Amino acid sequence: MTKRIEGEALEPLERFLNTHYREDILELVRTYPEHRDLTIDYHDLERFDPDIADEFTEQPRPFIDAFERIFANLNTRDGPQSWDIPAPIDLDDVNVRVINARPNKSIEDLRSMDIGRYLSVTGMVEEVSQVQPEITKAVWTCQRCGAQTETRRVGETVNGPYECQSCEREGPFRIDEVQSEVRDKQGIILQPLPEQSQGNTSDDLAVFAYHDLAGQVSPGDRLRANGILEMDTESMNQEDAPDATRDTRLWANGFEREQASFEELDPQRIEEIEALANDDELFSLLRQSFAPHILTEDYGDLIKLGIILQLFGGVRRDLPNGTQKKADINILMVGEPGTGKSQFISTAEQIAPKGVKASGKNATAAGLTATAERSELTGSWTLKAGALVQANNGFAGIDEFDKMSDAARKSMHEALEDQQIPINKAGMNVTLPAKCSVLAGANPKYGRYDRYEALNEQIELGPTLIQRFDLVFGLTDPVDEGRDWDIAQHQLEYDNEDLELEIDLELLREYIAYARQNIDPEWDSQAVKDEVAEYYVSLRQDAAQDDNMAPGPRMNDALRRLSEASARARLSDTVEPQDVDRATSLMDYHIGQVALDENGEINAAQADGLSSIESQKEAEYDQLKPQIIELVQDAAMFPDQIARELGETENTVREYVERMAKRGDVLKQNGKVEAT
Numbered sequence: 001m002t003k004r005i006e007g008e009a010l011e012p013l014e015r016f017l018n019t020h021y022r023e024d025i026l027e028l029v030r031t032y033p034e035h036r037d038l039t040i041d042y043h044d045l046e047r048f049d050p051d052i053a054d055e056f057t058e059q060p061r062p063f064i065d066a067f068e069r070i071f072a073n074l075n076t077r078d079g080p081q082s083w084d085i086p087a088p089i090d091l092d093d094v095n096v097r098v099i100n101a102r103p104n105k106s107i108e109d110l111r112s113m114d115i116g117r118y119l120s121v122t123g124m125v126e127e128v129s130q131v132q133p134e135i136t137k138a139v140w141t142c143q144r145c146g147a148q149t150e151t152r153r154v155g156e157t158v159n160g161p162y163e164c165q166s167c168e169r170e171g172p173f174r175i176d177e178v179q180s181e182v183r184d185k186q187g188i189i190l191q192p193l194p195e196q197s198q199g200n201t202s203d204d205l206a207v208f209a210y211h212d213l214a215g216q217v218s219p220g221d222r223l224r225a226n227g228i229l230e231m232d233t234e235s236m237n238q239e240d241a242p243d244a245t246r247d248t249r250l251w252a253n254g255f256e257r258e259q260a261s262f263e264e265l266d267p268q269r270i271e272e273i274e275a276l277a278n279d280d281e282l283f284s285l286l287r288q289s290f291a292p293h294i295l296t297e298d299y300g301d302l303i304k305l306g307i308i309l310q311l312f313g314g315v316r317r318d319l320p321n322g323t324q325k326k327a328d329i330n331i332l333m334v335g336e337p338g339t340g341k342s343q344f345i346s347t348a349e350q351i352a353p354k355g356v357k358a359s360g361k362n363a364t365a366a367g368l369t370a371t372a373e374r375s376e377l378t379g380s381w382t383l384k385a386g387a388l389v390q391a392n393n394g395f396a397g398i399d400e401f402d403k404m405s406d407a408a409r410k411s412m413h414e415a416l417e418d419q420q421i422p423i424n425k426a427g428m429n430v431t432l433p434a435k436c437s438v439l440a441g442a443n444p445k446y447g448r449y450d451r452y453e454a455l456n457e458q459i460e461l462g463p464t465l466i467q468r469f470d471l472v473f474g475l476t477d478p479v480d481e482g483r484d485w486d487i488a489q490h491q492l493e494y495d496n497e498d499l500e501l502e503i504d505l506e507l508l509r510e511y512i513a514y515a516r517q518n519i520d521p522e523w524d525s526q527a528v529k530d531e532v533a534e535y536y537v538s539l540r541q542d543a544a545q546d547d548n549m550a551p552g553p554r555m556n557d558a559l560r561r562l563s564e565a566s567a568r569a570r571l572s573d574t575v576e577p578q579d580v581d582r583a584t585s586l587m588d589y590h591i592g593q594v595a596l597d598e599n600g601e602i603n604a605a606q607a608d609g610l611s612s613i614e615s616q617k618e619a620e621y622d623q624l625k626p627q628i629i630e631l632v633q634d635a636a637m638f639p640d641q642i643a644r645e646l647g648e649t650e651n652t653v654r655e656y657v658e659r660m661a662k663r664g665d666v667l668k669q670n671g672k673v674e675a676t
Contacts, residue, residue, distance in 0.1 A: 005066040013066055016048045028094070037095040037212060039254065040067075042102060042226075057102070060118035060228055064253070067096040095211055097254035101226045107192045107205045110248060114229045121205060121229075121250060123190035125221040127373075127384035130428065131186045131214045139179035143172045148179065186214035187382070188252075190225060194349070194356055206249040213252055219370060219385030219432060220392045222354065226254035273511050276503065277571040283308075283582075286569070289503040291347040294340045295487050302589045303473050305582065306331055307348050310437050311395060311512050312568045314561030315520050321667055321676070328437040329561050330416065330468055332401070334449055334459055335475025341441030345397035348439050351505060353513035354394025358387035360404040360440075365411035368398075370432050372425040381428055388415050391436035402442035402459045409465060416468035417662070440469070449474045451593050470558035471586060474593040521567035524574050531580045532559050539591070552622070553663060559583045621656050624648070625665060628656065629675060636672035 005013070017025065021038065028038055046053040056063045072092040101120040110121070138158045140149045147166030151159060163170050188207040207225050209216065217223055228251045279285060287296075287304045296304060309329065316327035333341045349355035358368060365371075369386045387396050404412065415421055421432045444450075444458045451474050455466055466472070503511070523529050536556045562583035567575045624646065631642055643653040657673055660666045667674040 003062065005062050010066060010070065012049060012052060013063070014070055016045065016052075017067070017070065020044045020048065032094075036093060037097055038067075038071075039097045039099055042098055042100045045098075046102070056098075057118050059116075060098075064096055064098075068094060071096075097213075097226075099224075099226050099254040099256050101254075104224070107190060108203050110205070110229065115231055115248065116228065118226070118228055118253075120224050120226045120256075121190065121207075122193060122222075122224045123205065124193055124390055125217050125219050125223055125385065126189045126191040126204060127382040128189075128217060128219055129187040129380045129382045131184050132380060133182045134185040134210075135180055135182055137181040139176040140173040141176050142167060142169070143174055144169055148176065149173070183210050184212075184214040185210055187380070188217060188225075189382075190223065190250075193222060206247065207252050208249060209252045209255075213255060216255055217257075219383050220389040221257060224256040225250055225252050226256070227252040269507075269510060270514070272507060273514050274571065276507075276511060277569075282570065285502045286508075289501045289505075289508055290351070291340070291343055292501060294343055299589060302586060303333070303344070303475070306471050306473065306562075306586050306589075307344060307439060309562055309565035309569065309582070309586070310439060311348060311352055312515055312565040313437060314564040315568075316435070319664075323664065325560075326419065326557070327561060327564075328419070328435060329470050329558070329565060330438045331440070332466070332469040332472045333439070333441045333475055334444060334455065334472065335441070336447060336449055336477050337443065339475035339477050341475060342399050345399050345439055345441055348395060349397045351509050351512065352395035353509055353516070354391065355397065356387050356391040356394070356436075357397045357399070359399045360402065360408065361400040363404055363408050365405075365407045368404075368408050369411045369415050369434070370421045370423060372423050372428050381425070383423060383428065383430065383432070385432065386421075388412075388434040388436055388438075389421055389432045392433045394436050396436045396438050398438060398440045400443070401440035402445075402461060409461070413462075413465045413468065416465070438469075449476050455594055467554065470554075470561065471590045472594045473590070515568045515571055519568045519571055519573065521564050521573055521575050521579075525576075528563075528575055528577060528580060531577060532556065532563065532583070535559065535580075535584050535587075553665070555587065559587060562586055621659060624653075624656055625660060628653070628660065628673070629666065632666060632673045633675045636669075636674040638672055642673065 021040065021044075024038060028035060042053065042056075045056065052063075071094040098118065099120075101118055104120045104122060105114070107121060107123050134153070135158050136153050138151050138153070138160075140151065140161055141147075142149070142164040145164060145167040147164055149161040149165050151161055160171070160173050160175075164173075186209045188209060189204050190207050191204045207227070230249055230251055232247045232249055276282065276285070283305065286308050287301050290304045290308055294300075310331055313329060314327040315325075317325040319325060333344065335341050345357060349357040360368075365386075366373075366384065367386050368388060370389045371384050371386070372381050373384055374381060387398070390396075411421075415434045416438065419433070419435045421434050423430050423432065442459045442461070445460065446458070449458065455461070455472065456463060533556075536559065539555070559580075563575050563579040566579035566582045567573075570579075572579075627646055628642055631637060631645055637645075639654045639657055640650050642648075642657070643650040646653065657666065657668065661668040661673075664676060667676055
């Protein structure tokens, strides 16, 4: 069907709208012109008349035009007579959006047979251009006689008239911006989802969004774009010898965000998830199903447990001052070659409902975070998402973390600290979210990991970046005949592809997604909170007795997140003592790996990679912090006032106040320091 749909052919479409979307249309009439679009689910059209749905897929433009003309004629003599619309209204610029289109294809599967068809394409937004006005019909005013002439856009250009149709002179002409027709336009580059990619990094799809669709997506969004696949033939009119090979692009007509959501799980699948959550051996099953090809015992099982809890994550909580408590758990693995770091990262990325994997080797700051650059697609400035933005609300695995450049390392620190990426370039002032958990793997400089040596002496990472990680695991490969025999036999056993996992990977992925979407455990019991507090206080006391630097508040917050993740993994609405036990066991292992000196005493400076001078400054900070908090408890004070009260220099107080404000220990507003 290529002709205009009219007359009796319109009646089935009118019946479909009246049957399935009457309430939506009445709401559209009520809220017009604030809302100008109606969204139709392709599945509804398919159920109403499969033949019409098939025709729509093959020849979509006549149908979209017909739907929009039905709205334009809603209250005319030629319009539907049985709809009983309450008041006359002009709906001649309603956009009809069709979502959930079939077929749904990956970018790599698009072929020439799909050109001209209505379909949906799933991918990740790699970059977006600025939203810009585009002229579709230009109205030109002759400066000699005042007559107006219309011209249409051809390709990417709008040419003025050759001569005035009234006075027949060659202008000059001036465009009338008020009378011309203008629409918003945005270019989007869609790339395959990581789990769908076949390894061809050159595969991407240009998507053009118009009207209210422009500006709806951000870099890093997982998107199902519905629309018409086209060939880029418009530019052929401006080319002397156009190439016969043309790029494809999607004229977008509807967006659906794909966040690996499992909200519509089959009821039987939910029953499986709930049965698994009630299994007494739940955490044992989870560990055995995570990278089962890597043989682990004792401490190795704790590493797997830590990564599993990282995938479930803590609870993001809104604070009264407008900030949020972080929910994401960051883990750093420092290990010798062959200890499974890359395998742990790959497994976590496969299981995570939304996962992105990157390598620190040769990675740029832009590749890890985000950047603004000129688009080859539109020539305008675009926002391009790096790994952390793509992983927003999900998981990012970064291998060879120690091999990052200084610029990439600096950008990573800012992203992990604030969980957002500010872009200020070419007039673009935006902030992209990067709320994700990070699992990073690094190699020790000298090939061997020594848990009694400060981290910054073993890996090329500064203290400020190391401190962004809640847990640091050291992985070693000691020569032991019995252990080596077990590992060799285990590897040979898992070469058998027929071996079944304790929990199927797809079920595990759905389990994690279901828990993250539906379970936000609360701390209802003060006794459970006290367990965490007692553990934290005892660690600080032990460190203080040996004149070593004590663990800071970040550790306490990490314990909160790990405990909440354990409760979420059980699908529990409350954090219980068993969850705190799991969190503290992981923290004990972390401390044993990175925070013990040669005498076996706790030294947080060693874990943070701080030098002796930096340790002293941190100790001074810990000493001044409670004094500053006490001073501002009753009334806000300026830093110079605090300095006089404490007998410290103003610069010292300002430095510590800035650090306290970043850590959420105090508030800083209008130059004054307030208690939280």
